[in-house]
Amino acid sequence: MLTIRSLRSYYESICALKAVSLHIQKGEIVTLIGANGSGKSTLLNSIAGLMPKTKGTIQFEDTEITNLSSSAIVKLGIALVPEGRQLFFPMNVMDNLILGTYPFYTFRNKKNLYNKIDRIFDLFPALVDRKKQLAGTLSGGEQQMLSIARALMSEPKLLLMDEPSVGLAPKIVESIFQTLILLQKQTGLTIFLVEQNAKLALNISQRGYVIETGQIILSGEKEELMNNKEVIRAYLGKE
Amino acid sequence: MLKMKNLFKTSFSKAGLTFIVSVILMAILRNPYYVGILIFLGINIIITIGLSLLMGYAGQISLGQAAFFGIGAYATGVLTTKLHMPIIFSFPLSLLLTVTVAFIIGIPTLRLKGHYLAMATLGLGEIVFIVFNELLTLTGGPSGFGNIPLIKIFGVELDSDYKYYIFVWAIVSLILFLSLNIINSRFGRALKAIHKAETESATLGINTFRLKLYIFVLSAGYASIAGFLYAHYITFLSPGTFSLGFSIVLVTMVAVGGMENIWGAIIGTTVLTVLPEYLRFFKDYDILIYGVILMTIMLLRPEGLYGIKIPLRKILSARN
Amino acid sequence: MNIGVQLLQYTLSGITIGSIYAMVAIGFNIIYNSTGIINLAQGDFVMLGGMAAVYFHNSLHIPLLLSGFFAITIVTCIGILFERVAISSLKNPSIITLIIITIAASILFKGGAMFIWGKDAYVLPSFSGDKPIMFFGATILPQTIWILGFLGLIVAALMAFFRFSIVGKAMKACSYNKRAASIVGINVNKMVMISFALSACIGGIAGVIVTPIALAHYDRGSLLGLKGFGTAVMGGLGNMGGAVAAGLIIGLLESYSAGLLSSGYKDAVALVILLMVLYFRPGGIFGKKEIESLKTY
Ligand SMILES: Nc1ncnc2c1ncn2[C@@H]1O[C@H](COP(=O)(O)OP(=O)(O)OP(=O)(O)O)[C@@H](O)[C@H]1O
Numbered sequence: 111m112l113t114i115r116s117l118r119s120y121y122e123s124i125c126a127l128k129a130v131s132l133h134i135q136k137g138e139i140v141t142l143i144g145a146n147g148s149g150k151s152t153l154l155n156s157i158a159g160l161m162p163k164t165k166g167t168i169q170f171e172d173t174e175i176t177n178l179s180s181s182a183i184v185k186l187g188i189a190l191v192p193e194g195r196q197l198f199f200p201m202n203v204m205d206n207l208i209l210g211t212y213p214f215y216t217f218r219n220k221k222n223l224y225n226k227i228d229r230i231f232d233l234f235p236a237l238v239d240r241k242k243q244l245a246g247t248l249s250g251g252e253q254q255m256l257s258i259a260r261a262l263m264s265e266p267k268l269l270l271m272d273e274p275s276v277g278l279a280p281k282i283v284e285s286i287f288q289t290l291i292l293l294q295k296q297t298g299l300t301i302f303l304v305e306q307n308a309k310l311a312l313n314i315s316q317r318g319y320v321i322e323t324g325q326i327i328l329s330g331e332k333e334e335l336m337n338n339k340e341v342i343r344a345y346l347g348k349e
Numbered sequence: 350m351l352k353m354k355n356l357f358k359t360s361f362s363k364a365g366l367t368f369i370v371s372v373i374l375m376a377i378l379r380n381p382y383y384v385g386i387l388i389f390l391g392i393n394i395i396i397t398i399g400l401s402l403l404m405g406y407a408g409q410i411s412l413g414q415a416a417f418f419g420i421g422a423y424a425t426g427v428l429t430t431k432l433h434m435p436i437i438f439s440f441p442l443s444l445l446l447t448v449t450v451a452f453i454i455g456i457p458t459l460r461l462k463g464h465y466l467a468m469a470t471l472g473l474g475e476i477v478f479i480v481f482n483e484l485l486t487l488t489g490g491p492s493g494f495g496n497i498p499l500i501k502i503f504g505v506e507l508d509s510d511y512k513y514y515i516f517v518w519a520i521v522s523l524i525l526f527l528s529l530n531i532i533n534s535r536f537g538r539a540l541k542a543i544h545k546a547e548t549e550s551a552t553l554g555i556n557t558f559r560l561k562l563y564i565f566v567l568s569a570g571y572a573s574i575a576g577f578l579y580a581h582y583i584t585f586l587s588p589g590t591f592s593l594g595f596s597i598v599l600v601t602m603v604a605v606g607g608m609e610n611i612w613g614a615i616i617g618t619t620v621l622t623v624l625p626e627y628l629r630f631f632k633d634y635d636i637l638i639y640g641v642i643l644m645t646i647m648l649l650r651p652e653g654l655y656g657i658k659i660p661l662r663k664i665l666s667a668r669n
Numbered sequence: 670m671n672i673g674v675q676l677l678q679y680t681l682s683g684i685t686i687g688s689i690y691a692m693v694a695i696g697f698n699i700i701y702n703s704t705g706i707i708n709l710a711q712g713d714f715v716m717l718g719g720m721a722a723v724y725f726h727n728s729l730h731i732p733l734l735l736s737g738f739f740a741i742t743i744v745t746c747i748g749i750l751f752e753r754v755a756i757s758s759l760k761n762p763s764i765i766t767l768i769i770i771t772i773a774a775s776i777l778f779k780g781g782a783m784f785i786w787g788k789d790a791y792v793l794p795s796f797s798g799d800k801p802i803m804f805f806g807a808t809i810l811p812q813t814i815w816i817l818g819f820l821g822l823i824v825a826a827l828m829a830f831f832r833f834s835i836v837g838k839a840m841k842a843c844s845y846n847k848r849a850a851s852i853v854g855i856n857v858n859k860m861v862m863i864s865f866a867l868s869a870c871i872g873g874i875a876g877v878i879v880t881p882i883a884l885a886h887y888d889r890g891s892l893l894g895l896k897g898f899g900t901a902v903m904g905g906l907g908n909m910g911g912a913v914a915a916g917l918i919i920g921l922l923e924s925y926s927a928g929l930l931s932s933g934y935k936d937a938v939a940l941v942i943l944l945m946v947l948y949f950r951p952g953g954i955f956g957k958k959e960i961e962s963l964k965t966y
């Protein structure tokens with residue numbers, strides 16, 4: 111579904127990704143692990159069309175998306191849950207959700223929109239009572255849910271998630287991950303997940319990649335990675 | 350210590366060279382019309398050097414610089430004509446007045462940033478302009494007042510353009526010398542640091558507000574000196590000279606030449622003072638030409654003209 | 670004329686000027702909201718609207734309403750052109766660069782207007798005659814009613830636009846968080862262009878409707894822009910309702926001081942208010958606390 115070949119990304123002249131290649135199949139949950147500053151967010155941002163300078167190819171389904179604008183990429187069915195939530199703080203929950211469908215919004219499918227919002231509220235019941243509350247005044251967990259909910263509003267085929275568990279209580283993290291698994295099973299959603307909490311993330315995934323200073327140094331099935339000595343030492347910690 | 354000495358030497362020689370070049374230029378031109386233009390150029394340069402310190406080195410903008418120019422001019426004009434004060438007293442008093450006004454205004458104004466600062470200085474300039482127009486008894490209102498005496502130094506009355514030219518350019522060189530020294534001092538480096546990152550230098554323990562205020566007051570002082578020179582050259586003052594439009598022209602000069610460098614300001618001022626004279630034909634459309642030049646430069650070369658290599662010799666020889 | 674009637678007369682003219690300031694302020698707000706830029710050429714959009722309408726009506730003898738419509742269209746196009754040529758091509762400009770670019774635009778508009786129409790001041794006939802309407806002893810020009818009507822219409826339309834339409838919401842979203850806006854697939858570039866178009870359009874409308882009572886002149890833009898900015902700041906940058914309230918306050922104060930103190934200093938009044946607001950309440954006097962605290966400037 112997504113194939114990346116020798117992708118390079120630059121901040122000004124600093125090269126943050128050096129020849130990254132990977133692929134993701136439809137319906138998979140794939141985890142990317144790596145230390146701080148290894149280029150995880152840069153990789154997700156490059157896929158989402160947010161990096162100004164990228165070289166190499168990113169192929170999504172049958173389309174080459176390497177240099178498409180972020181709005182074109184959202185339209186093709188890729189949504190990003192960004193690091194740090196990036197909500198529209200001074201707007202209420204409903205408006206944040208509605209803006210999640212922006213590239214698909216037409217006046218005619220307004221009814222459809224409200225159906226969609228209802229389905230999202232089924233997934234995140236905690237948000238229902240907060241419809242009119244400003245996003246900036248939500249709790250951290252609620253904000254994270256809203257960020258995921260907003261990404262899901264565009265009904266993506268591929269969901270990119272950048273550290274969705276940061277700063278959340280384990281219980282909330284678990285419920286969010288349950289929701290993700292549910293979505294994968296129900297709708298065949300494909301998920302590319304970046305996580306600090308490598309154990310948790312690998313647990314719900316089928317496969318994983320390890321990135322270090324802008325390069326993929328390891329990849330494999332879930333069990334393979336979970337039993338790999340290097341991975342255990344560096345990312346999973348001793349039990 | 351040795352370093353300080355070298356520094357002094359280089360800025361001294363640069364300023365000295367500027368003076369010598371200006372005198373040679375006058376000797377070559379020997380045409381009262383051109384000399385007159387170059388007197389205005391000198392006066393403008395004094396203001397824009399101050400503005401360039403403020404914009405390029407401190408990263409602050411002032412769209413009200415014409416007001417300080419005006420206060421300096423009106424103060425010495427009123428003191429010498431209405432109170433018959435000798436120029437030797439009216440000069441320091443007008444400077445003191447301008448600097449005090451700048452200091453008092455600067456305290457609240459320089460706490461503002463970016464667009465707010467721009468608009469506040471614009472508003473202040475406009476208020477001063479209105480005062481010039483309305484304070485009839487002192488300023489003569491919109492029609493202005495004249496008979497401002499000429500300057501006399503060591504018994505020599507500066508009654509010809511040539512004499513005045515040398516006087517003005519001597520002061521330009523002095524101001525240049527002073528400014529180059531400021532730039533290379535610790536104070537100047539601190540200023541650059543403000544420009545780089547306001548927040549950073551605040552945490553580095555540099556009191557950014559005080560530095561900004563000093564440089565604002567300094568630039569107002571320069572403008573006041575320019576106003577003094579203007580008043581005793583033209584000997585007639587009316588508010589039109591000190592309008593918002595002139596403030597904007599000054600900023601334009603600095604931006605066109607290059608904000609990052611004092612020589613940029615000098616180049617920009619020279620181009621925008623001399624060019625309109627060459628384009629006599631366009632006299633009525635000078636605003637349009639200013640706009641076109643400014644917009645073109647900001648879009649194509651936002652760092653300004655400074656640093657562009659031009660075949661200067663060719664241009665000079667083409668003139669003759 | 671007794672003092673009560675006189676006061677009423679000042680009030681009416683204050684409201685009229687205030688409405689114009691409010692429209693200029695709204696123009697500032699729209700661009701500020703989507704870009705964080707203060708467009709120093711905002712006042713010149715008003716000037717261009719007036720000048721263009723005069724040209725179409727007086728020189729080409731096109732009917733008044735149609736002339737107004739053409740003028741507004743042209744100013745809107747100029748706004749779009751300005752954004753495409755000068756703003757969208759900038760990469761990471763500093764604030765000083767942005768200020769100078771909008772100044773350059775202002776000079777260009779002014780210079781262009783002078784080039785085309787010269788230094789004369791022009792007037793446009795009123796939309797529905799000049800017969801004053803009596804109002805408790807004071808008089809109102811019919812044009813005043815047009816001005817108030819247009820202000821009401823603009824404010825209502827904009828409020829609906831930003832509150833209910835998806836494009837309006839997307840524009841607001843850009844102002845709050847550009848990065849997030851790109852993430853959800855909003856074309857930020859396009860929103861910026863729309864905001865310039867919209868604010869030029871409103872400037873053009875203001876220019877057309879005010880020219881019958883205040884002359885059109887190439888140099889009118891700067892002071893108007895300055896006062897409009899003061900109004901926008903006083904109302905809280907980006908706050909539409911605040912802009913209207915602040916416009917009326919400044920208009921009234923200006924009109925009273927012109928009538929009761931001295932007409933020469935009337936412009937200074939608005940400017941002193943601007944400075945006081947900047948010094949003491951830079952967030953404006955009508956800003957909603959909760960929303961303000963969630964914005965990052
Ligand atoms: N805006 C930027 N400008 C310059 N360099 C940047 C920028 N953003 C990130 N970098 C650099 O690029 C590299 C990769 O950063 P990235 O944010 O992708 O790391 P990460 O793996 O997501 O880290 P973390 O786990 O801390 O989120 C880092 O060295 C970082 O310093």
Ligand SMILES: [Mg+2]
Nearest residue numbers: 150151152193
């Ligand atoms: Mg990251």
